[in-house]
Amino acid sequence: MPCTWITSDLQLLLILTLFLVAVNTSLSVPVGTKAVLSCPLVLCTSILLTTWEIVLRDKLPCFRAFRGDTNETKGRNCTDERITWASRLDENPALQIDPVAITHDGYYRCQMVTPNGNFHRGYHLQVLVPPEVTLVQTENGTAVCKAVAGKPAAQISWTPEGDCVTEQKHHWGNDTVTIQSTCYWEGRHVLNVSCSVSHLTGNKSLSMELDQG
């Protein structure tokens, strides 16, 4: 790769030093979307081997490798068809997950082997699931707001504030959480209440008129 803009060895050394540092980042992606994970940006040298290591919970680590000189790919213990190479490998050996599922929570690490050393980049991937939000009134006049099966847990708040009891239920099978908040506004002339659910995938608000019957 030509690198005419590098004028001195010192500059090259500085740039290499920057990229030689192993970097780990946290990444949150909504379920059902497409995620692309990039390898480190390596300049001014050829890439001999790129390896992705994928560590998902309750699974053997899986490896995918690409050899730059022979244009050859290999995989070991990678059975998930939703995880593939993203694009033209000789230009950018990124990893693609499409669509992202709740089981894709885990650690993903790209390693590039070059004549000037090894470069790493890791991602702690957290899959987000938006909760299903409902608001109903029960027979005795309480209002019940639910945020069902969100990941991570959602938070519920009310306008106006009432006397509320909030319960959490973990769905251990898939790491989602249901939050239920039950409120009443006894002795106050509250006609209209709204329940606000805040979550990393977006906030939602539902309101309803209390039936004073």
Ligand SMILES: *[C@@H]1O[C@H](CO)[C@@H](O)[C@H](O)[C@H]1NC(C)=O
């Ligand atoms: C590597 O393979 C891809 C597709 O298989 C092709 O598009 C590309 O031109 C090849 N690159 C080299 C350097 O042979």
Ligand SMILES: *[C@@H]1O[C@H](CO)[C@@H](O)[C@H](O)[C@H]1NC(C)=O
């Ligand atoms: C209203 O009814 C629910 C069950 O439907 C009960 O859990 C709650 O304690 C009741 N609230 C009041 C204020 O009586």
Ligand SMILES: *[C@@H]1O[C@H](CO)[C@@H](O)[C@H](O)[C@H]1NC(C)=O
């Ligand atoms: C998680 O599990 C709960 C309870 O079994 C289910 O209602 C929900 O749909 C599941 N969510 C996902 C994203 O699989």
Ligand SMILES: *[C@@H]1O[C@H](CO)[C@@H](O)[C@H](O)[C@H]1NC(C)=O
């Ligand atoms: C109840 O309050 C919400 C927000 O304060 C408002 O958007 C809605 O129109 C109100 N509904 C009624 C029936 O007053």
Ligand SMILES: *[C@@H]1O[C@H](CO)[C@@H](O)[C@H](O)[C@H]1NC(C)=O
């Ligand atoms: C959602 O609500 C929380 C707290 O109520 C707030 O900090 C956050 O900025 C809101 N997010 C969006 C996308 O509006």
Ligand SMILES: CC(=O)N[C@H]1CO[C@H](CO)[C@@H](O)[C@@H]1O
């Ligand atoms: C579960 C599984 O496929 N395990 C394989 C992982 O890769 C090694 C080496 O290729 C095999 O020996 C395992 O059987």
